[in-house]
Each structure stands twice: as structure tokens, then as C-alpha cells.
Amino acid sequence: MTPNVVKRPLQLNAQGQLRHFLSLDGLSRELLTEILDTADSFLEVGTRSVKKVPLLRGKTVCNVFFENSTRTRTTFEMAAQRLSADVITLNVSTSSTSKGETLFDTLRNLEAMAADMFVVRHADSGAAHFIAEHVCPDVAVINGGDGRHAHPTQGMLDMLTIRRHKGGFENLSVAIVGDILHSRVARSDMLALQTLGCRDIRVIGPKTLLPVGLEQYGARVFHDMAEGLKDVDVIVMLRLQRERMQGGLLPSQGEFYRLYGLSTARLAVAKPDAIVMHPGPINRGVEIESAVADGSQSVILNQVTYGIAVRMAVLSMAMSGQTAQRQLTSESASEEQN
């Protein structure tokens, strides 16, 4: 049997630039660094009195959220606005799909309204890939979170946070704590850390919340919090959904907090200058103690600020990569006609 033709990565154009942003899989260290550098330059925009640059002027960015979100949706809106784009936000979970319209039809309709870019959040893993491959390949698709699979802008804003506070990745120990199994943030963080050269990635949790195959991310598994947090530079806490108790994955919130909650005492085993991160929204007293969340080592609110800059970087880069691809395609089409 002849092997499949090796496909060009879906999210890159012929010149290797970003044209969609679906996951961090297959993206080079150079590209991730470019995103971080671009985001760094946009951070300055947020401190001006006029917080706008004209990079996406005349473009329409459509936020299509099939799942509820406040923080991600809002920061994407702000990012697009600061790039001077027109922004439309649709919460589809409460509109057309409940009338039986398929994802395919919803997106096709929006495309017909001349959207230039979609930011999509969906409960199914692979939804953003599906849209980029089968629904509207000519519109830049940004994954705002798909099922358990990926949340690449969160991954990159976490990396920006780490880089700004720790200077780099190579000599850091990073621990990700809690519900790894259901977490797209954990998957994107692990991939980003691995690509950026972090040599000590640790995941901490009970077996019921850890998926198989964590070695592929270069991650080491710990079941004991004190052991896993020992001398780490960065702690990423994950949100614990309440429904995990009903599924028999955990006995109770109380027991989870006793074993895996980040308290002041637990934090003490990490390096004294360790930073504490959380993608939000936080559950105080479930996975993190208030004193830690609000304490001097917490960078949770910085993450939100950086999130806008990272999303500005990704939106502008994907738009320019997609535009370049369209030009390439139309040029080669006209060459063929000649």
C-alpha cells in the first residue's frame, strides 16, 4: 500500500507562517518565540492612552463561542479592537445550534458575511481543526479552546508570563497541578514548555486525573504534592470542575484540597521566588488558598493582561499569514491560466 502523502501542516502557509492557530503541535521554537516577542511589543500598546494600532483596520474578527467563556472571549475582543478590527461576538450555545443548525452551517453563514477571522471555542476536541480544514480554510481560524485538546493562546500567554517573570525556560522546573486529564490548558502548556526547551516539566495529581502517555510531553508524574513541588520555579494550578466528584474521579472537594490544594504551607517547598499561575476562573479553597491566589508570588492577574497582548500577536500574525497565502494561491492560479 502506498503511504499517505505527507500533508503540509494545516496551520502554516507555504512559507511556514501562521495562517491558523489551532494548536501548538508542529510549531517550531522560533515561531513560538516570535509570538512571544510580538506579544512583548504589544504589551507596550496597552500602557498608552490611545490603546490602538491599525494592523487589522478594515478586517472583521468573528468570535464564535459554542461554550461559555468570559475571560477568553473578552480578551479576544479587546485584542481585536486594539488592532482596529471590527469585532462580532456570537454566543452560539444559546442561539442557532439549539435550533438544529450544524457547526458547519453556522460557520459557513458567518463566512458568507465576509468575516476575515474566526475565534472559535467549542466543547469538542478537534473542532478548530475541523473548521480550518473543512469549513472555511480561507478564513484564519484561531482556536479559543477545543474540548480537552488545546487552548493554544492560553498556553502562549502562560509562556509569556513565565518568560517575563523568569527570563527563559531552559533551567526552570515547572509543575502543573490538578486535573490534567480534562485540561486543554495543561496540554498546551506542556507542548509549549517542551518546544521552548524546558527540561523539568512535572505534573501532579491522582491517577484518576492524569491521562496515559504523559511521557510524550517530556513530563514526569508525581502523586505527592510536596515531592512534586520541591524546588520548582513555576506552579500552574488548574481549575477543578465540580462534576469530577460525581464521576467518581475524586471522593470530595475537601479531600482534593487536602492532597492537592495550593496552600501557603505547600508553596513553601517551592523555590522562594516561585511564581503561581492559574488560567482562571479560580476556585478559592478548592484548588488554591485565597492567601496564595492574592499573595505576592501570584501572577494570576498578570496572566490576564498578557493574554490580551498574546492574542493581539496571534491575531495579527495569522491574518498576515492567511493574506499571504491567499496572494500565493491567486498568483499560482493566474500563472496556471497563462
Added chain:
Amino acid sequence: MRTRILGARVIDPSSGLDQVGDIHLEKGKIVALGQAPAGFEAEREIDARGLVAAPGLVDLSVALREPGYSRKGNIASETRAAAAGGVTSLCCPPQTKPVLDTPAVAELIIDRAREAGHTKVHPVGALAKGLEGEQLAELVALRDAGCVAFGNGLAPFAGNRYLRRALEYAATFNLTVVFHSQDAALAEGGLAHEGPTANFLGLAGIPETAETVALARDLLLVEQAGVRAHFSQLTTARGAQMIAEAQARGLPVTADVALYQLILTDKALADFSSLYHVQPPLRSRADRDGLREAVKRGVIQAISSHHQPHEPDAKLAPFGDTEPGISSAELLLPLAMTLVQEGLLDLPTLLARLTCGPAKALRLPAGRLAAGAPADLVLFDPQASTLAGERWLSRGRNCPFMGHVLPGAVRYTLLDGRISYQA
């Protein structure tokens, strides 16, 4: 029509025959292999020099989608596709609408298949009414209507007590039960083999134990009930090993595997391609290799297409919202020939798993070449190749092998001496 098939390499795995010679057909039967009977004058001659003549293939699972799912396929279209794959006898599973749990549905399927005339069709009836897992279907009435075996697919029984009773009832009448052993609770919500690939993609996993836990229970209940049992669509190496152990203890159980399961692994899911969404799922390379070994050793007697055609929309959604299944009955022979090409099986062994193996498992009157047997044959060129999808007969184009060049090409399929497919 009196037909002479001239100069083929005649392979009949059931008798061990493998030699170049002629085959003579009359009135829908094989009248002689080798020398023509006295006074035989052929009205038609098929020049089969360079071709292999084998019993028509027997496919234990081809979803015909009729009645109830005509947007996916129908009896005429899917049996025609199967004939192109070299098939002359096939079994269709009971997941129709209405469910194949009444003689009326069985008769409808058999009648329409006979009318279409592409392959013989032997329905597998529902073991429980509506596939719901409590009330038994009228198994004897279904048998009398033509059902050759009974199964519940992946739908679970309401409890082990109900399953046990169903098996004992079936055993009373020496009926064959077909199992798709997968524990519904362990598999619940799962979309892919629980392993690194599913984790990487964020797809909920179906653990190996979903198969092995159910299989262990099923084997114990089969042993106690003394029922004839066939285990369909094995996916794990461990499961195949459990079947081998049961056979070694003297339990007369048989098994089949989906052909695609011998070729693909869960790695194929890497792009979220819904074409690879199947249930039970594609598993690891070690599982695939274990299944291959079991096929080679004869622990698994049958290779089937587990053909499941779909309309395009069924696959046009994010992975988890798509319907599982691969349409590949019409590639059965060339796709299976890849196992010979790769050196896993010799040609007679492969043909055994595609003809007499499955026929014996479900006691079908098919799968052998002998004087007096029905003239159901496939003639194929083992040196030629098939470009998958160059022609496509199934209503379902959901086939991940489209565009692949496969070894071997079916030239003729004969059903009761009549050409049912010609390339």
C-alpha cells in the same frame, strides 16, 4: 449456462487444493475441478490464465443500511459493492430501522438481496428485542426466516442475568451467538483507544479493558451455557490471547477481526480525521500486531470488512460528533492482499480467512470449491493492482484508503455460475 474457467490457479483452502487447472460450472453449481466431465460442452469460456480462482469471499459483517437508513446505502448498492470486492456471501448486522428482530425484516432483506442478485445475504438477527437487552427476540422464528446467528452488537444487556438466559435459550436450539465484547460502562463517552494518541488529541479514551473485561465475562457465560459463540471485531492483542486460551481449553469459539484493524492503528487519528472514527476503536500497534499474529495462527478464523457506509454529512463534523465506521467492502480482496504483500500470510492462508474460515464460523453453505458446491467464485489477478476509489459502487464514500494503490485486482465474481461482477 455451462461455463469453463480456463487455466486458473485454483485455490480451495478448505481442501488444501492449490493447482493450475480448469473449473466447470453448470446450472449454478461446480460440476468438476480439473478434467471436464464426459460430454461437457461449454457455452461460455472464461480465460483465467494468470488469475487465481478461489471460493467467493464470505464477509461476516456488511451493513446494508436497509431498511431504515437509505441515505447511507441500500441492499442493492452495498451488495453490489461487496461483489466488486470478491464477495459472494455476506452477513448483515441487525442494526436496521426497524431493528432486525422480526421475521418480516429478515424476509424483506433476503428478498431484496435475492432480487438485486449481487451476493447471497445471511442476516444476523437481534438477540434481544430492539437490541435493548432485556426481552429476547423470537430467535427460532428468526432462524426459520433465514437468520444464521444472533447478536446485540455493542448494545449491552440489562444485566448478566439477562445475557445468561439469552445464551441458554440460544443453546437450546443450537443457535450461534455473535458477540461484540465491549463493556459499555468502561467505553462510555470514549472516542478512541485510550493511549498517548487519544491523550494528545484530547479525545476521551476507550481502555483495553473495555474489551477484555467483557470478553472474560462472555467467555465464562458461553462456557456455562454451552452455546455456539463467535466473537466479532476483536481489537486488542490481549483479547485475541483470551480467545486462544479458551480454544486451548477446548471451548469451540471462533473470532473475526475487521480488516482495517489489521492495517491501521490509532496513530491514524493524528489529524482528527473522522474517516478513522470507528467503534470499537483503532488500537495500538502492539494490538494490531497481536491481532495479525492471531490471524496467522488461526485463532482468528475470519477477516471481515465490517463495512459501514455513511452519507457525507455523517462524517462532516468535529471528530466526536461524527458517526463511526468505514466503507470498504468493495476493497475486501485488494486490501486483504496487502497482508500477503507484507509477508504476513501466504495466499492460501489469507483466502482461508476470507472463505472457509468465516463460512464455518457461522455455518454458512459457502466458502469452498468442490463438485456439487454452488458456483460462487472470485477470479482475481494477484499481480495487478487496484486504485482504490477509481470506481466506487457503495453509497458510502467514507473510506480512508481512497487513492491508495492496492495489490491484486478482482476480474470476475461469479454467483451461482452467473457473473455478478466483472472489472
